[in-house]
Amino acid sequence: MSYEKELGAAKKAVSLAARLSQGVQKTLLQSEVWTKSDKTPVTAADYGSQAVVSLVLERELKPATLSLVAEEDTRDLRKKGSEEFLEDITKLVRDTLASDESYAGSSITTEDVLNAIDCGKSQGGSSGCHWVLDPIDGTRGFVRGEQYAVGLALLVEGKVVVGVMACPNLPLSSAVVEKDDKSCQDNVGCLFFAATGSGAYVQPLNGNSPPQEVRVSSNENLEEAKFLESYHMPIPLHSSIAKKLGITALPVRIDSQAKYAAVSRGDAEMYLRFTLVGYREWIWDHAAGSIITTEAGGVVCDAEGIPLDFSKGKRLDHNRGIIVTTKKLKPLILKAVRESMEEENIRV
Ligand SMILES: Nc1ncnc2c1ncn2[C@@H]1O[C@H](COP(=O)(O)O)[C@@H](OP(=O)(O)O)[C@H]1O
Ligand SMILES: [Mg+2]
Numbered sequence: 582m583s584y585e586k587e588l589g590a591a592k593k594a595v596s597l598a599a600r601l602s603q604g605v606q607k608t609l610l611q612s613e614v615w616t617k618s619d620k621t622p623v624t625a626a627d628y629g630s631q632a633v634v635s636l637v638l639e640r641e642l643k644p645a646t647l648s649l650v651a652e653e654d655t656r657d658l659r660k661k662g663s664e665e666f667l668e669d670i671t672k673l674v675r676d677t678l679a680s681d682e683s684y685a686g687s688s689i690t691t692e693d694v695l696n697a698i699d700c701g702k703s704q705g706g707s708s709g710c711h712w713v714l715d716p717i718d719g720t721r722g723f724v725r726g727e728q729y730a731v732g733l734a735l736l737v738e739g740k741v742v743v744g745v746m747a748c749p750n751l752p753l754s755s756a757v758v759e760k761d762d763k764s765c766q767d768n769v770g771c772l773f774f775a776a777t778g779s780g781a782y783v784q785p786l787n788g789n790s791p792p793q794e795v796r797v798s799s800n801e802n803l804e805e806a807k808f809l810e811s812y813h814m815p816i817p818l819h820s821s822i823a824k825k826l827g828i829t830a831l832p833v834r835i836d837s838q839a840k841y842a843a844v845s846r847g848d849a850e851m852y853l854r855f856t857l858v859g860y861r862e863w864i865w866d867h868a869a870g871s872i873i874t875t876e877a878g879g880v881v882c883d884a885e886g887i888p889l890d891f892s893k894g895k896r897l898d899h900n901r902g903i904i905v906t907t908k909k910l911k912p913l914i915l916k917a918v919r920e921s922m923e924e925e926n927i928r929v
């Protein structure tokens with residue numbers, strides 16, 4: 582089955598949400614960063630982006646009911662004292678939609694914004710069609726003025742079939758560039774997308790250049806390999822695995838699912854994610870990224886080599902660890918992972 586219509590709607594939704602987030606990031610003040618009950622940060626861009634994606638999918642696809650599994654909810658926005666913040670978000674959403682010719686003149690109220698965000702309450706699962714959204718992935722990176730992504734995927738019968746990811750600050754050349762390389766740092770903003778069986782592509786986020794197919798690296802020389810991990814949680818096990826593999830370079834730390842995009846484009850050969858014991862991953866942190874990498878010829882699996890299962894609701898059901906790499910390197914990496922885990926007495 583072709584998912585052309587869904588892909589078109591998702592690209593439009595994610596591009597507009599990225600436009601909203603770019604405006605917010607430029608002028609964001611520390612006082613505008615709220616903290617959620619799980620102690621993680623959230624901003625007007627997270628809420629605004631979720632509302633924009635929800636409204637655009639609704640308008641473009643006119644589904645009987647839109648099933649959206651998304652990160653943010655309106656609990657804090659509905660509390661007394663949030664009125665001004667909600668007004669600001671509504672203005673952002675209104676201005677962003679008005680910036681697209683096809684939506685010019687449409688009026689958006691605070692109630693419309695709250696309803697659009699609340700649309701993201703779906704639980705997902707193994708049957709039917711569900712959109713999966715991380716409106717701002719890597720909010721910590723976003724707040725620091727660094728990397729973040731807007732990730733949207735379509736789940737059909739428990740499988741990811743479409744993925745779209747905007748990385749507004751990611752260089753068009755490579756994610757792994759020197760901080761003082763001005764020419765790369767100035768030429769930023771990527772839109773990655775993939776549909777099942779059709780490959781993975783990238784195009785400039787704010788330009789009109791045609792999409793280019795991306796493929797994972799063909800490098801098999803681990804001495805020259807680059808590997809990625811989260812910015813905020815360097816994990817000792819990652820270093821042991823890299824050392825065992827003979828990787829000499831230090832890990833490159835990047836926020837968000839941009840790490841999946843980087844592996845899909847061949848910027849790096851490996852992304853490791855061994856979080857703290859007991860942490861169960863949200864599907865929206867991986868859905869868009871995983872199909873982009875697999876359609877680019879890569880693999881996404883757990884420490885046992887088993888593909889991730891997106892069919893069990895809002896959380897991923899998998900063993901310890903996530904490994905994103907190339908098909909050629911997978912056996913070597915799994916061996917190094919197994920040995921390092923045994924040595925450090927870490928169970929799957
Ligand atoms: N202590 C933790 N361990 C694992 N994942 C965490 C975490 N705290 C936050 N996260 C998740 O990791 C995501 C960011 O991933 P990364 O570290 O690769 O940038 C966050 O997404 P949000 O920024 O969308 O909330 C959040 O869902
Ligand atoms: Mg968050």
Ligand SMILES: [Mg+2]
Nearest residue numbers: 715718719866
């Ligand atoms: Mg996230």
Ligand SMILES: [Mg+2]
Nearest residue numbers: 652715717718
């Ligand atoms: Mg998020």
